[in-house]
Amino acid sequence: MEKPALPKGTRDFGPLAMSRRQYIMNVIRDVFQRFGFAPLETPAMENLSVLMGKYGDEGDQLLFKVLNSGDFLKDADPSLLTGRNSKALTSVIAEKGLRYDLTVPFARYVIMNRHEIALPFRRYQMQPVWRADRPQKGRYREFYQCDADVVGTDSLVCEMEIILMIKSVFRQLGIDAYTIRINHRDVLGGIAALVDAGSAQGTLFTAIDKLDKIGVDGVRKELAGYGWSEKQLDRLFEILSIKGSNTDKLDHLNRIGTDVAKKGIGDLREILALLDAYGDSDAHVEVDLSLARGLSYYTGTIFEVRVDGAAVGSVSGGGRYDNLTQAFGSRERLPGVGISFGLDRLYDVLDELGRFPDARGLSTTVLVCHIDAASLRYGLKVLSALRNAGVRAEIYPDEVKLKKQLDYANKKTISYAIVIGPDEMTSGQLGFRNMAAGSQEKKTLEAILEHLKA
RNA sequence: GUGAAUGUAGUUCAGUUGGUUAGAACGCCAGAUUGUGAUUCUGGAGGUCGCGGGUUCGAGUCCCGUCUUUCACCCCA
Numbered sequence: 001m002e003k004p005a006l007p008k009g010t011r012d013f014g015p016l017a018m019s020r021r022q023y024i025m026n027v028i029r030d031v032f033q034r035f036g037f038a039p040l041e042t043p044a045m046e047n048l049s050v051l052m053g054k055y056g057d058e059g060d061q062l063l064f065k066v067l068n069s070g071d072f073l074k075d076a077d078p079s080l081l082t083g084r085n086s087k088a089l090t091s092v093i094a095e096k097g098l099r100y101d102l103t104v105p106f107a108r109y110v111i112m113n114r115h116e117i118a119l120p121f122r123r124y125q126m127q128p129v130w131r132a133d134r135p136q137k138g139r140y141r142e143f144y145q146c147d148a149d150v151v152g153t154d155s156l157v158c159e160m161e162i163i164l165m166i167k168s169v170f171r172q173l174g175i176d177a178y179t180i181r182i183n184h185r186d187v188l189g190g191i192a193a194l195v196d197a198g199s200a201q202g203t204l205f206t207a208i209d210k211l212d213k214i215g216v217d218g219v220r221k222e223l224a225g226y227g228w229s230e231k232q233l234d235r236l237f238e239i240l241s242i243k244g245s246n247t248d249k250l251d252h253l254n255r256i257g258t259d260v261a262k263k264g265i266g267d268l269r270e271i272l273a274l275l276d277a278y279g280d281s282d283a284h285v286e287v288d289l290s291l292a293r294g295l296s297y298y299t300g301t302i303f304e305v306r307v308d309g310a311a312v313g314s315v316s317g318g319g320r321y322d323n324l325t326q327a328f329g330s331r332e333r334l335p336g337v338g339i340s341f342g343l344d345r346l347y348d349v350l351d352e353l354g355r356f357p358d359a360r361g362l363s364t365t366v367l368v369c370h371i372d373a374a375s376l377r378y379g380l381k382v383l384s385a386l387r388n389a390g391v392r393a394e395i396y397p398d399e400v401k402l403k404k405q406l407d408y409a410n411k412k413t414i415s416y417a418i419v420i421g422p423d424e425m426t427s428g429q430l431g432f433r434n435m436a437a438g439s440q441e442k443k444t445l446e447a448i449l450e451h452l453k454a
Numbered sequence: 455g456u457g458a459a460u461g462u463a464g465u466u467c468a469g470u471u472g473g474u475u476a477g478a479a480c481g482c483c484a485g486a487u488u489g490u491g492a493u494u495c496u497g498g499a500g501g502u503c504g505c506g507g508g509u510u511c512g513a514g515u516c517c518c519g520u521c522u523u524u525c526a527c528c529c530c531a
Contacts, residue, residue: 005521008521058455058528058529058530059530062455062529062530131530131531133528134455134456135522135523136524137525138531139530140531143531144531145531146531206529293530294530295530314531315531316531317531340531342530343531344531345531346531370489372489375489402490402491403489403490405491406491406492407491407492408491410491410492411491419489419490421489423489431490433490433491435491436492438491440490
């Protein structure tokens with residue numbers, strides 16, 4: 001018999017992990033709904049034609065493809081088989097794939113249901129996505145994204161709201177040391193123009209994005225390797241080393257002047273102004289001219305959130321995309337902007353920081369314990385009363401020693417135990433035990449319900 | 455996808471230059487008189503040393519392959 005195993009990069013989630021995951025999702029869902037986003041779910045599988053070409057060449061490579069059903073080789077060109085041309089063969093034998101993110105399926109949904117959608121359309125979606133990446137810490141092949149997107153508006157109010165939602169989520173999760181890094185594709189384009197990057201924009205962006213990781217020298221070395229001149233590099237770091245407040249940075253960059261960057265600078269300024277008008281501030285928000293990450297379909301603002309000192313990378317990312325629906329042949333321009341929280345990484349961070357709520361709060365609240373068959377039956381009435389009062393309760397189903405029942409309550413981090421025996425049944429005074437404190441007192445069922453309600 | 459490490463009881467680890475029945479801690483299970491957990495005491499179960507080959511008189515300990523996890527690159531939640 002072969003030992004069972006999981007596919008690389010996938011995991012089971014036991015009861016404790018699940019209660020914690022649900023805790024995080026509840027916080028995020030709460031925030032999304034409070035901001036007026038409506039739920040959406042889409043299939044795990046999409047047609048590959050929907051997914052391909054949206055995430056760049058690397059993205060296409062990281063897509064999990066699903067083999068066609070039936071005799072999938074029937075129509076395959078024999079030359080493709082003998083030629084071992086995997087790429088060409090794939091498009092013939094696989095027409096479906098697992099979703100890579102939630103934004104592209106959302107865009108597909110919008111196009112297909114355009115007639116019944118009121119713009120601007122705001123939806124949230126919390127589902128797993130799959131990437132055929134090589135797993136590492138905080139990097140899985142199957143992981144949950146929690147997305148909120150708005151389509152059908154260019155308004156920067158949406159960007160502001162994304163920042164507000166991020167802040168709200170982190171506040172509720174009890175994380176206070178984090179940074180929302182924000183930049184704009186046009187600002188990046190402006191920088192590229194200033195340093196005469198020409199057609200080498202891509203290499204420039206991936207290089208400067210590593211700035212916080214490999215430092216100035218590392219980036220210089222990398223770009224020099226691609227043939228960049230000293231003069232260009234000096235110019236580049238003159239720009240990237242701009243320090244000061246967010247507005248200082250934007251003002252400075254604006255003075256250096258470049259038409260390409262104007263729109264981006266204006267957008268970022270407006271977002272900060274809107275934040276202020278809302279009554280919030282740019283606390284935790286950092287305009288970062290070196291931030292160049294994000295999916296290839298981003299065209300405007302880009303976001304990334306990191307928890308200070310956390311081992312995993314970004315726990316959230318997002319941006320504005322103007323052309324995604326047009327990629328599906330829509331003639332109507334439907335710009336969108338969205339944010340994605342990485343559930344699994346948030347989990348890892350909260351775990352690392354020890355910020356999960358006490359397991360007692362996530363588990364059953366009361367265990368009904370009993371001494372004999374009669375008290376077990378009596379306990380059923382108590383159980384039903386507890387549940388009707390909205391208390392999370394269970395009864396130990398077997399007639400076993402009280403010791404074993406309390407041991408079970410202890411292991412399951414149940415907060416209270418109600419002990420029922422012959423004496424309690426006749427007096428109506430039940431044993432009400434606080435498991436954490438180890439104290440026990442006599443209380444009537446009514447008094448217990450009252451206590452739990454408070 | 456490229457390069458590199460790792461893998462010993464449920465968990466965290468120890469295991470001397472390859473040599474007889476592979477250890478510890480914690481956890482787990484059972485007891486310590488009659489209805490009470492988490493602290494104490496006593497006893498007990500549990501590992502074909504990731505898996506498959508090879509070298510050797512003999513391998514947890516060396517070699518090859520494979521899988522897992524991890525690290526760097528790539529990219530990203």
